[in-house]
Amino acid sequence: MAERSTPSVPAATAEERRVASENFERARQVVQTGNYDYAISLLTMCCRIEPGNFLYRQALRRAQKEKYGNNLRGSRFAFLSVPRFKARVKAAKATRDYRKVLEHGEAVLARNPWDAGTQMDMAEAFDALGLTDLAVFTLDQARQKYPKDPTLNRALARLFEKRGDFQKAIVLWQIVKEAAPHDVEAAHKAKDLAASETIARGKYQETADGSQESPVIGKMEASGTVKQDKLTRDAGPLLKRIEADPTEASLYVQLAGVYRRHNQDDRARAVLQQGMGPTGNHFSLQLELQELEVAPFRKSLEATEAQLKKLKERIAAGDEPTGDEPGEDDLRAARTRLIREISNREIEILRMKADRFPNDVGHRLELGIRLLKADRPEDAIPELQAAKRDEKHKGRAAMYLGACFRKRNNWRLAQRNFEEALAVLPATDQAGRKEVLYQLATGSAENGELARALDLGHDLANLDFAYKNIGNLLDDWQTKLQKA
Structure with a gap:
């Protein structure tokens, strides 16, 4: 009887890889604007084209979890839509159609990225296709919610054993043993793998000695x-x-x-x-090189902030720094310089994207927002005005334009843009609508329109009474209006 051949993933064509790469770049940009549904659809397409691409699958899982705020349960209504996709996963698995297992599995995880059963089925499919690293990644993602689950840890331990990562396998078998004390396999595995790990380490030693x-x-x-x-x-x-x-x-x-x-x-x-x-000189390579140039500054910023935190703790404990060490003022100044440098470099990266893809208004919006945060409203205004012409981005662009004009002390233009934003921002964008109401209310109060400020403030308080300091401001404005 002939041996059944091992399933494999057919290689994507050059054109398919180009499409996937472009979709991936677009998805990375879209995620930063908070449009997770669009990003997830793009990344799902990338994974369908190249099922074995670790980078695409990792980005997709991150976006799915961020969409639900890492709430460990996914969509509130997942229980209604997920069962039919899980049934398709099981049917594809029964027929050994492992690519379909992955496609239907992603449909489940788009609604609940922590579904352990689906991730175990997908891990089995990855392993059958020879994609062991993705199988390990998938089970490890499931452990975020179920770190002590013996079935899950058993499957992951076997994968690590298969890869030769005996130390990790031993740790997982120990977890299985603690969760199921009478499990015979778990009781013996740790001991057996310890011996395997010793043998493997011995072979590495032979290599080091030059004998192998x-x-x-x-x-x-x-x-x-x-x-x-x-x-x-x-x-x-x-x-x-x-x-x-x-x-x-x-x-x-x-x-x-x-x-x-x-x-x-x-x-x-x-x-x-x-x-x-x-x-x-492909643009994606230019972009990655720019990103790479920012990385050392980000690491320096992390180190500076850690040093500053440690210094504060020492001072609080009564341990004054010596003259040879940088003081708190020095560290704060260094942190400010690094933040400014990182901001400037990130702005240039965004400008590269905006110039490269002039029809993608999302880049203009993102660039304008970053310029505003860098306290450069004059530079931000043209970018945001360009983004405002696109109906899809009109609400957010108008909101940030209002902030720019308010920063420049032009309340009439700020008010006009805030009111326009309030009219077009969707009801689902609660955070944006609350911020616009807050800006309109406080701006009206600062410009002597107390009655208008009270109306807007009450609209905001009706949505979220705890938003910033709106409750105290309402009391203050009411008192001033009564005195007037």
Whole structure:
């Protein structure tokens, strides 16, 4: 009897990869504006085109969870729509149509990203297709809500064992054993895997001693062998695909992402620069290089803020810093400089996107918002006015234009834009409508229109009495109006 061949994922064509790459770039931009439904639809399309792309699947799962505010339950009405998609997952799994398992599974996770049963079915499909890393990722995502579930941890432990990550498998089997003390398999697995891990470590030692060449990394340095093995495993397939198709820009972006995850920014930069020639200076590579240039400043900002926090704790405990250490004022000044530098670089990245895609008004809106936050209302106004011409972005653009004009002490233009925003912002955008009401109410009060301020303030209080300080302001305005 002939052996059944292992299912595999057919490689996407160059045109399909280009479409997926463009959709991915668009999705990353859309997520930043809060339009999660559109971003999720774009990322789902990317995953349908390239089911084995880790970056696409990771971004999709992040967007799904952010859409529901990481509430660990998904949509309130998921129980109504999810069952039919779960039935399709089971049917596809029964016929071994693993790509359909993944597609129907994403339909479930779009409504509840924490559905453990669906994620276990998808992990099985990934594993059957030879996508073990995605199988591990999927089960690990499920553990966010069910960290002690023995069935889930058992499945993930077996995957780690299959990959040779014995230490992680041991930890998970221990969790299974604690949850199910009478489980015979869990009781023996930790001991068996400890022996396997020792054997594996012994083979690595042989490699280090020079008596055995590593089958994965050849004659590379033995120090850091395990870490290099993981990097090689992640980067290897992408390097082969680049060699086969050096003009495909998305491959360089993905490989740079692998290097960045392993804290090798220099190699990531080199890969992107290497791809500039074959891809004709593709815009996605230029964008990634710009993003890479911002990364050191972000790390410096994190370090500065951590140092400032530690210094405050020391001062609070009565431990004054020595003269050789930077003082609190020095650290605050450094933090301000870094924030300004990061903001300026991020604004330039947004301007690149806006100039590259002039018909995508969302870039103009995002650029205008960032310029306003950087206290550059004069620069923000033209961008926001351009975005305001698009009906889809009219409400948010008008809201931020109002803020720009108010910052410039032009209340008449600010009021006009706030009122326009209030008229067109959808009822679902509660946060935006509350902020506009607050701005209109406080602006009216500052310009002597107390009766108007009270009307608007009461509309806001009726929506959210705890919003900012509206309750106290209403009392204050009422008192002033009575005195007048």
